Amino acid sequence: MARDAAQILAEAVREAGDRIRAALAIRFRDLDMAEEAFAFASLRAVETWPRDGVPRDPAAWLYAVGRRRAFDIGRRTKVRETAVHDAPEPAPNPETILMAAFEPIPDERLRLIFVCCHPALAPEARIALTLRTLCGLSVERIARAWLTTEVAMLQRLTRAKRKIRDARIGFEIPEPDAWGERLDAVLATLEIAYAQAYEDAALASDAADLAAETLRLSGLLAELLPEEPEVLGLAALVRLTESRRPARLDAAGAMIPLSEQDVRLWDGRLIAEAVALMRRAAELGRSGPYQLMAAIHAAHASRLEIGTTPWSDVVTLYDILMAVRPSAVTAVNRAVAVAEAQSAEAGLAALATVEGPERLAAWLPYQAARAGLYAKAGRDAEAAEALKAALALHPAPAERLFLERRLAALGA
């Protein structure tokens, strides 16, 4: 019985936790209070469910108890009267009364995403706040993903929450004239999470949770904003890169480059989801960088179906992406695609035009690409030199293994 209660609680938290936290945060216009109230409700469930039985609607119970708690905190601190004035006086003993109650929890997740990703907050604070508030990821876990200490991350979160409260960042869905800027900030925030989750694959064995949350968040956003093609594009992009996770490392833990991955290990379900999202985005008829990046990854994914990578399509897509949103990363990736579509020398020529980080030579993706292109051109000495330069730039373990192997293969 007790085990059942614990299981049901875990399930309710997993399935409705984000919705409950969001509803509490929006209702009381205070992220800290929502967090505390939700933690309180979960704790009460642990204490009372095994004894009194599991409520008919566990999520509604958690929300009601959390709301009651937030109301009490608000009344005690008195400073938030204006925020709670419309909250009705809760029943005196909600936990027993609620046993049979059913009440839909309002879906405030979109409003909360817009609060957490407000452009007035620092980008790194936005993503931490989103993962903490919407996904319930622990501060310790978020700190680990961004290679900082738990204390530093907690400070960053506290500062952001204080700014939301004291500068009065609005809890409303943005007005039409601010919509573009606010949505861009949300997309950029999810992109940071996605990049980190992707990077993590080569670093940590427990990266799956961050990747899973990024998948879920991007999917949720696509569900909440089905008319925004770039939102659909980002959701597709995240699915396409995630589909390759099982194929990205070999048995020894070395990175396997995309073009050498075993396509049978790719997750066909995620690829199909991505393709469906991209189709819907295309029907809306407004292209953008996330849809373009998704299209590039979809072109790579098509190797699963057609057996080869359509490299000239990839180059064309990179050309468009460079025109829409130029970046050094895109330019380097484009050069690699040019090498595949045309020749290694053409790729090297494209790489030579890359303008980017001031000290290009000290930038790992550049050196790694350079090494690959020189090796492809049969210029072994230059390839070895670039590999050594790349290895000196502290690559993650999986990439280090890969680069070392390439160096050994050159006999250098």
Added chain:
Amino acid sequence: MQYLLLIYTDEKLWDPATGTAPAVLQEITAAHMRLGAELQEAGAMVGGNRLQPTATATTVRTVAGSQSLHDGPYAETREQLAGYYLVEAPDLDAAIAWGKKIPGGPNYAVEVRPVHVM
């Protein structure tokens, strides 16, 4: 809630001797007048002023309880505090929207600071 919108510009550009054509300055001044009228009409105007250049500033500094005067602004920066609006706005987005409407030529910054509620 009140927000202070602090306008930072390179004040050299405003010095007729070194800077911008008078017609341009006149246009910016006119744009400020229009913004002031718009703020009034929206009931958002609490106050606002253009400041004299930092060359006219005096800083009173207190160190360990004893005070001394310094010729010049509190901080020497590339751009200087040139003026401000004090506006009433329901939330940060609304205050930022006013901040974006502040005119000032091609390069300048507006800091949006909420006023502490007592």
